[in-house]
Amino acid sequence: xxxxxxxxxxxxxxxxxxxxxxxxxxxxxxxxxxxxxxxxxxxxxxxxxxxxxxxxxxxxxxxxxxxxxxxxxxxxxxxxxxxxxxxxxxxxxxxxxxxxxxx
Amino acid sequence: xxxxxxxxxxxxxxxxxxxxxxxxxxxxxxxxxxxxxxxxxxxxxxxxxxxxxxxxxxxxxxxxxxxxxxxxxxxxxxxxxxxxxxxxxxxxxxxxxxxxxxxxxxxxxxxxxxxxxxxxxxxxxxxxxxxxxxxxxxxxxxxxxxxxxxxxxxxxxx
Numbered sequence: 001x002x003x004x005x006x007x008x009x010x011x012x013x014x015x016x017x018x019x020x021x022x023x024x025x026x027x028x029x030x031x032x033x034x035x036x037x038x039x040x041x042x043x044x045x046x047x048x049x050x051x052x053x054x055x056x057x058x059x060x061x062x063x064x065x066x067x068x069x070x071x072x073x074x075x076x077x078x079x080x081x082x083x084x085x086x087x088x089x090x091x092x093x094x095x096x097x098x099x100x101x102x103x
Numbered sequence: 104x105x106x107x108x109x110x111x112x113x114x115x116x117x118x119x120x121x122x123x124x125x126x127x128x129x130x131x132x133x134x135x136x137x138x139x140x141x142x143x144x145x146x147x148x149x150x151x152x153x154x155x156x157x158x159x160x161x162x163x164x165x166x167x168x169x170x171x172x173x174x175x176x177x178x179x180x181x182x183x184x185x186x187x188x189x190x191x192x193x194x195x196x197x198x199x200x201x202x203x204x205x206x207x208x209x210x211x212x213x214x215x216x217x218x219x220x221x222x223x224x225x226x227x228x229x230x231x232x233x234x235x236x237x238x239x240x241x242x243x244x245x246x247x248x249x250x251x252x253x254x255x256x257x258x259x260x261x
Contacts, residue, residue: 008223015222027231030208045146056221062149064230066185066260072226073215081163 002096009084009102016078016102018049018056020071022085028063044069046089051078078102148211157203158209161247166240169194169248176254179222182261183231187209190225190250194243197223206235232259 010017022044022051041063049057051082052059078084085099148160158164190200200215200223212229221224223241231237231254238251 026230028208054220055218057218058216059147060149060214062209062211062213064207064209066228066230070226070228072189072224073221074224075221077220 002094005086005088005096005098007084007086007098007100009078009100011078011080011102015074015076016051016084017072018086020069022047022069022071022086022088024068024079024088024090026063026065026067026069035047037102042090042092044088047071048087049073050083050085050087051075052083056084065086075083105117124233142247148214149209151210152208152212154203155207156224161211161214161240163240166247166249168237168250169241170250171173172248172250172253174237174250176237178253179255179257180231181257182260183230183233183256183258185226186237186254186256186260187226188237188239190223190239190241190245192223192241192248194223194241194248197241197243198245199242200225201240202227202229202240203240204229204231205238207232229256230260231256234240 005023006021008019014052024044025042026044027039027042031039033039044061047059048055053095057073061069074101080102082102083099084102085097087095089095118154138187151160169195171193173191174230176186180186188202190202192200200217203210204212204252215225218222234255236251236253238249241248
């Protein structure tokens with residue numbers, strides 16, 4: 001089960017700013033649950049952002065990225081109505097891709 | 104989008120090919136561009152338990168400080184679980200941005216590959232176990248530079 005990524009992409013003066021909020025536990029494998037058992041590491045390892053078909057950002061995360069990873073980045077170009085997508089992959093092999101239109 | 108459509112192919116190369124050894128060979132043979140290879144070997148940097156190890160895995164040695172890199176982080180972070188960090192590089196052709204935390208169990212928090220057309224700018228949120236310096240590594244025109252800042256952590260969040 002994955003939860004949709006919140007994405008907002010706004011174009012202004014030839015630059016598109018993308019704000020991303022991914023929904024993920026980002027467990028680092030050192031935390032314990034109430035019974036004292038270690039919670040296994042579970043975190044996003046790879047992300048990729050695309051503007052239409054062009055990759056505009058690639059990233060790899062470790063366990064030190066906060067729960068529900070948040071990102072802001074900017075790329076040149078992009079006009080209202082074009083697509084920006086965010087894809088992530090976690091260490092359990094789960095992945096999710098979400099897409100929005102630039103406003 | 105279906106998972107199989109996503110290009111996470113380099114991970115498969117690592118898994119099936121016996122790790123960085125093969126990748127090194129491919130780089131040597133000119134089959135893979137160094138940029139792609141460094142993305143894959145960064146995975147090893149995430150496992151690094153010391154700064155030297157992390158820098159080695161990233162292929163960096165003694166990066167110089169550069170005032171063209173601006174690292175913004177709070178002076179005092181009350182909640183170590185959510186520390187906002189912004190890295191902004193005005194160096195021409197910024198290719199890669201890494202964020203490291205010196206005293207975290209694993210140093211490397213995030214590694215970003217910045218393609219042409221994307222600004223040398225990243226904001227994200229990281230976890231910090233204790234008061235430590237936060238380091239931004241920026242690769243521009245094939246060379247690494249750094250900027251660092253001390254962040255006091257009131258309650259660790261790792």
